[in-house]
Amino acid sequence: MHTQPILVIGKNGKTGARVESRLTAKGLSTRAVSRSTLPSFEWEDPDSWMPALSGTRAAYVTFQPDLAVPSAEATIRTFIQRAVEAGLEHVVLLSGRGEDGALRAESILQSSGLAWNVVRASWFAQNFSESFMLEGILSGHLALPAGPVLEPFIDVDDIADVAVAALTRPDLRNRVFEVTGPRALTFAQCVEEISNAVGYRIEYSAISVDNFVGEMREQGAPEDMQWLMRELFSVVLDGRNSRVMDGVEEALGRPATDFSSFIKKAITSGVWDRGAARQQT
Numbered sequence: 001m002h003t004q005p006i007l008v009i010g011k012n013g014k015t016g017a018r019v020e021s022r023l024t025a026k027g028l029s030t031r032a033v034s035r036s037t038l039p040s041f042e043w044e045d046p047d048s049w050m051p052a053l054s055g056t057r058a059a060y061v062t063f064q065p066d067l068a069v070p071s072a073e074a075t076i077r078t079f080i081q082r083a084v085e086a087g088l089e090h091v092v093l094l095s096g097r098g099e100d101g102a103l104r105a106e107s108i109l110q111s112s113g114l115a116w117n118v119v120r121a122s123w124f125a126q127n128f129s130e131s132f133m134l135e136g137i138l139s140g141h142l143a144l145p146a147g148p149v150l151e152p153f154i155d156v157d158d159i160a161d162v163a164v165a166a167l168t169r170p171d172l173r174n175r176v177f178e179v180t181g182p183r184a185l186t187f188a189q190c191v192e193e194i195s196n197a198v199g200y201r202i203e204y205s206a207i208s209v210d211n212f213v214g215e216m217r218e219q220g221a222p223e224d225m226q227w228l229m230r231e232l233f234s235v236v237l238d239g240r241n242s243r244v245m246d247g248v249e250e251a252l253g254r255p256a257t258d259f260s261s262f263i264k265k266a267i268t269s270g271v272w273d274r275g276a277a278r279q280q281t
């Protein structure tokens with residue numbers, strides 16, 4: 001029986017929280033970290049990494065803000081070196097489809113000498129319920145620089161299941177799991193399905209990337225986030241990732257969760273309940 005914990009980087013994140021709770025439910029010891037934990041973990045402060053890595057045997061790694069940012073390659077290279085020095089056996093990296101920076105980070109891990117897995121994910125369905133698209137859903141109008149492009153949104157519960165399988169099943173080691181949902185949808189189709197299910201009207205507008213980034217600037221978003229959103233919407237969402245892949249089935253032997261099931265779970269959680277959201281503000 002292993003006594004050393006599994007490090008989860010991104011304790012409060014959409015996938016990190018789910019990975020931690022699944023590992024804990026299996027009776028496995030974890031050390032989940034982010035900037036607000038003790039020890040704290042800050043991607044921009046390499047001095048914070050060793051206290052988190054030290055004494056762990058494996059890690060689930062979510063990078064912030066995104067492996068597409070130009071500085072990610074150097075950061076990931078140094079981080080993987082530290083993981084080797086700290087004596088980890090195995091690293092599972094959450095990656096994004098269609099990003100050159102993500103491919104560079106994956107290849108650093110793959111040539112590190114560590115046992116590895118890459119979970120290369122499509123856009124998350126939970127961006128509509130737990131992230132930057134939630135506000136638009138609740139307001140009844142979501143405006144994004146995405147037109148008719150098809151994206152097979154993945155349920156992050158599936159990502160967590162795949163990551164945990166990779167962390168706990170030696171037979172799955174040293175493989176890339178390219179994980180997507182089972183259906184490719186446009187953003188407008190997603191919003192229509194959500195609107196029909198929640199019972200209030202939500203409009204979708206495709207706007208230009210310049211307008212979208214301009215609004216972010218006016219609202220005081222940092223320059224690097226403006227750059228990232230421009231990159232994600234104009235490069236990553238150019239149709240290169242529209243194909244449905246079977247990484248969930250490969251890792252878990254079951255199909256990926258459909259967007260309609262994600263919608264049911266989100267409704268049950270109350271996150272799209274406008275009355276509850278108003279009370280919280």
Ligand SMILES: NC(=O)c1ccc[n+]([C@@H]2O[C@H](COP(=O)([O-])OP(=O)(O)OC[C@H]3O[C@@H](n4cnc5c(N)ncnc54)[C@H](OP(=O)(O)O)[C@@H]3O)[C@@H](O)[C@H]2O)c1
Nearest residue numbers: 012013014015034035036042043062063064066096123124
């Ligand atoms: N969203 C998508 O559609 C999508 C698709 C494919 C891949 N990805 C990748 O998924 C990764 C994000 O994973 P996720 O969605 O599970 O996480 P997430 O929900 O974005 O994680 C957010 C948490 O990360 C922590 N954090 C933020 N900045 C940090 C920093 N500088 N150093 C350390 N921790 C920091 C924050 O917690 P504290 O405030 O406590 O620090 C925050 O609560 C990214 O690498 C992204 O590229 C996302």
